[in-house]
Amino acid sequence: MPSRFFIRFSLSALRYRKQRLLLAFGALAVAAALATVMFGIYASVAQRIRDEFQSYGANLVAVAVNGGTVPLTLVDAAKREGAQATPLLVTSAHIGDQPVAVAGVVSPSSYWHVQGSSAIEPGKCLAGETLATELKLTLNGSVALEGWPCTLAGILSTGGAEDRELIVPFDAAAAISGIHDAASVIEIQAPGERLEAIRAALAAQFPATDIRTVRAVAGTESNVIVKMRAALLLLTLLILVITTLCVTSNFSEMVIDRAKEIGIMKALGGAEQRIAAFFISESATLAVLATVIGYTGGVLGAAIVGREIFGGVFHLQLDWRVLAGVGGVMLLVSTVSTAIATARIWNIQPAVILRGE
Secondary structure (H helix, E strand, O other): OOHHHHHHHHHHHHHHOOHHHHHHHHHHHHHHHHHHHHHHHHHHHHHHHHHHHHHOOOOOEEEEOOOOOOEEEHHHHHHHOOOOEEEEEEEEEEOOOOEEEEEOOOOOOOOOOEEEOOOOOOEEEEEEEEHHHOOOOOOOOOOEEEEOOOEEEEEOOOHHHHEEEEEEHHHHHHHHHHHOOOEEEEEEEEOHHHHHHHHHHHHHHHHOOOEEEEEHHHHHHHHHHHHHHHHHHHHHHHHHHHHHHHHEEEEEEHHHHHHHHHHHHHHHOHHHHHHHHHHHHHHHHHHHHHHHHHHHHHHHHHHHHHHHHHHHOOOOOOOHHHHHHHHHHHHHHHHHHHHHHHHHHHHHHHHHOOOOO
């Protein structure tokens, strides 16, 4: 059959079966948009969840096997492995006659609740709320810390050991304790999928250090990522199944409505495969157009959903891999659903159709 006949066949469908084609196009466009949202979130959900879990603390902790200190070179080693490491040096000093626990940190933790400023700066310190109450320390007041007097910039509350500690810059704690190039504890935030590999690598490099996995954080992070990805995959499959049923129904009705045209083409020698190819070509064209429209709307939807769930700024993320994936899935859905619908073509008898039965 000449290509011009295919064009006339398709234009005839567009003219006389406009409503059914629009329904099929709408189903594919909505599916493409939702698939774009799902694929976009699926691709970034692991990193987004890891970013969220960073606020819950480290998933690895390095402490000395013999109860001493951990070399600061472990921080650089962890960074080379692709992890983030933060040293903590705990010592003791006096404020007047009162002994206090002093913790030296590089930066404040994201889970701290601080009244005042949380900045860790030279000449400034933070006090846990329990310690501040016991010693009657006030914001912006002077703290006569032995060896390192400071101004109280903030009062923090964590519900942990920090509530009884005075928090100072790491270098200040090193000067007070006389300990250099070492820390009491090094907290490590490693990517979830490489957690065990990084732990093993660091343990091999530092045999005198115990590298422990914080199971509560590491296990929860991995479980959440797996469950969210599984949920997104199941939702996407459900959407595609519903779309396939919708497109199949529309093209099945179109085959029935155009039974006379099909019968005439078969009487003129047209093969069933070629006639079915006409319908599949029509649905493929709809799938391509629906992908373009759906992807545009899906990118916007993914940005909105990402901001609402994970917070942060509104960010449109264009990814050709997502576009290619959505396009491939839409072509597969349209081809499979139309192939199912066009199975009726083999049952149409030209003689019966031409008699008007």
